[in-house]
Amino acid sequence: MKFRLYRYSPESGDKPFMQDVELDIDPAGKMLLDALLAIKAQDETLSLRRSCREGVCGSDAVNVNGKNRLACITPLSELKEPIEVRPLPGLPVIRDLIVDMEPFYKQYRSIKPWLINDEPEPEVERLQSPADRALLDGAYECILCACCTTSCPSFWWNPDTFVGPAGLLQAYRFIADSRDEATAARLDNLEDPYRLYRCRGIMNCVDACPKGLNPTAAIGRIKSLLVKRRV
Amino acid sequence: MKSTTGAHTGTGTWLLQRASALVLALALPGLAVYFLTALPLDFAGWQSLFAPLWLRVLMLLTAAALALHAWVGMRDIFMDYVRPTGLRLALYLAVIITLAGSVAWLAATVWSVS
Numbered sequence: 001m002k003f004r005l006y007r008y009s010p011e012s013g014d015k016p017f018m019q020d021v022e023l024d025i026d027p028a029g030k031m032l033l034d035a036l037l038a039i040k041a042q043d044e045t046l047s048l049r050r051s052c053r054e055g056v057c058g059s060d061a062v063n064v065n066g067k068n069r070l071a072c073i074t075p076l077s078e079l080k081e082p083i084e085v086r087p088l089p090g091l092p093v094i095r096d097l098i099v100d101m102e103p104f105y106k107q108y109r110s111i112k113p114w115l116i117n118d119e120p121e122p123e124v125e126r127l128q129s130p131a132d133r134a135l136l137d138g139a140y141e142c143i144l145c146a147c148c149t150t151s152c153p154s155f156w157w158n159p160d161t162f163v164g165p166a167g168l169l170q171a172y173r174f175i176a177d178s179r180d181e182a183t184a185a186r187l188d189n190l191e192d193p194y195r196l197y198r199c200r201g202i203m204n205c206v207d208a209c210p211k212g213l214n215p216t217a218a219i220g221r222i223k224s225l226l227v228k229r230r231v
Numbered sequence: 232m233k234s235t236t237g238a239h240t241g242t243g244t245w246l247l248q249r250a251s252a253l254v255l256a257l258a259l260p261g262l263a264v265y266f267l268t269a270l271p272l273d274f275a276g277w278q279s280l281f282a283p284l285w286l287r288v289l290m291l292l293t294a295a296a297l298a299l300h301a302w303v304g305m306r307d308i309f310m311d312y313v314r315p316t317g318l319r320l321a322l323y324l325a326v327i328i329t330l331a332g333s334v335a336w337l338a339a340t341v342w343s344v345s
Contacts, residue, residue, distance in 0.1 A: 157311055193241040193310060226242045 001025055002082035003039065005046065008093050016093065020082070027076035032069075033060055035076055036085065036097075047096040055210060058145030061088055062097050068147035068208040088150040090159065103159045104146045104166070111163060111171040111189065116182035132178035139173035139218060141211050142166060148205035148215055154198040161194035165205035165215030168196065172218035175225065191226055248303040254296035258289060287341045294337045298330040 001023050008016035023042075025035055033053055040046045048071075050060040055073035062071050063086040065079060076083075091099035117126065149155050149164035163171065171190060174180050190196040196219070205215040269280050281287065305326045313319040 188239065191239050191242055193244070197241040197245050223242070223245065227246060230242055230246075 001027065001035065001076065003035065004082045004084040005039070005096070006086040006093075007046075007096055009045070009095060018084070025076070030076045031072050032062075032064060032074040032076055032079065032083070032085070033071040035083075036071055047098050049098055056143060058143035061145040061147045061150075061210075062086065063088055068151045070145060070147070070210045073210060088146055090150045090152075090156040091146070099150075101146060104144075104149055104164065107149070107159075107163045107167040108144065108170060110195075111167050111174070111186070112182070113170050113174065115174065115177065115180050116185075117179055118181060126179045128178050135176040135178070136173060138213055139169055139176060141213060142169055142173075143211060145210065147208040147210055148213075151204040151208040153202060153204070154200055158194060158198050162198035163190070163195050165199070165219070168199070168222065169213060169215040169218045172222050175222065187222070187226055187229065190222060196222060196226075244303050244306070247299055251296040251300035251303075255293065255300060258293040258296070262290065262293060281341060290341055291334070291338050294334045298334050302326060302330055 003021040003023060005019045005021055006016060007019045021039055021043075023035055023039055025038055031053075033050055036046070036048055037050075040048070048060065048062070050072065051057040053060075053072045055070050058070065060071040061068060063069075064071070064074060065084050068088060071085075085097065087093050087097045087099045091101065091103060094100050144166060146166060148169075149166045152162075152165055154162050155164040168190070171186060175183055175186050180186075199216070199219050201216060203216050206213075206217075209215070265286070266280070269276065272280070306323065309319050309322050309326075313322060
């Protein structure tokens with residue numbers, strides 16, 4: 001199979017370039033990550049992140065034929081050749097397919113992704129009704145692979161000020177949580193022309209999410225809560 | 232410098248954009264039908280078309296909604312592409328003057344027909 005890989009080595013002083021690679025591999029039942037690792041076995045200078053190799057850790061997000069996906073759950077058989085693999089767009093490239101995730105994590109941190117509850121801890125767990133728990137479905141499954149946020153043109157343009165779809169989905173996850181007490185402060189933190197309202201409803205995030213989540217819907221619910229609070 | 236976030240604004244302008252879009256979506260097709268069905272027109276017909284007060288009010292309302300909608304859109308564009316504060320403020324002012332002036336001009340025109 002034919003591959004075109006984005007290569008960049010900062011020490012070499014060369015500009016990033018696309019490398020054509022031919023790999024003898026039977027695509028049946030294999031994922032893109034298998035191919036990338038086979039290429040790395042031939043040429044160990046190829047750098048990429050991967051860990052769980054089954055779509056749970058979110059570390060091998062790459063841009064494949066123009067779409068952000070997890071290499072480990074992308075079947076080779078459904079990709080058109082030459083398979084063009086690039087690092088996630090919109091983040092600084094460290095080497096080859098490895099990007100600096102710090103701008104992404106910085107926005108994630110800014111929404112305080114932990115439960116805030118100052119009540120004394122109960123003897124048992126903080127219980128939720130099944131209905132309250134159901135509100136978290138579609139929000140808690142995010143694996144922070146950054147496929148959505150790095151496919152968002154608003155994030156490309158305002159990475160320092162726009163929280164991005166992943167961060168906003170997580171913000172909603174804690175806003176919706178019945179056990180969290182900081183809802184008002186969380187809404188205050190997001191009510192800003194840049195942090196929340198740079199979302200223009202482009203919905204690239206929905207298209208990109210390998211877990212099938214819908215950040216745009218979560219952003220819509222945050223906006224609804226802000227409107228409800230205001231009127 | 233630290234970035235200052237959580238401006239407690241944005242919801243209002245977002246709502247304004249939504250509301251004005253709704254007004255435009257309803258009013259523009261209505262106005263288009265009203266004018267197109269009256270074609271062809273001579274000057275007297277044109278005058279009588281603008282005679283009803285409700286039409287003039289509707290036109291002014293639509294123009295105001297369009298101006299507000301355009302204002303939010305232009306503001307968003309400037310926020311994305313114009314970073315120096317002074318220049319951005321100057322552009323805001325220019326857009327506000329242009330839009331407000333256009334609405335006032337339309338009001339004057341529509342009320343001067345009869």
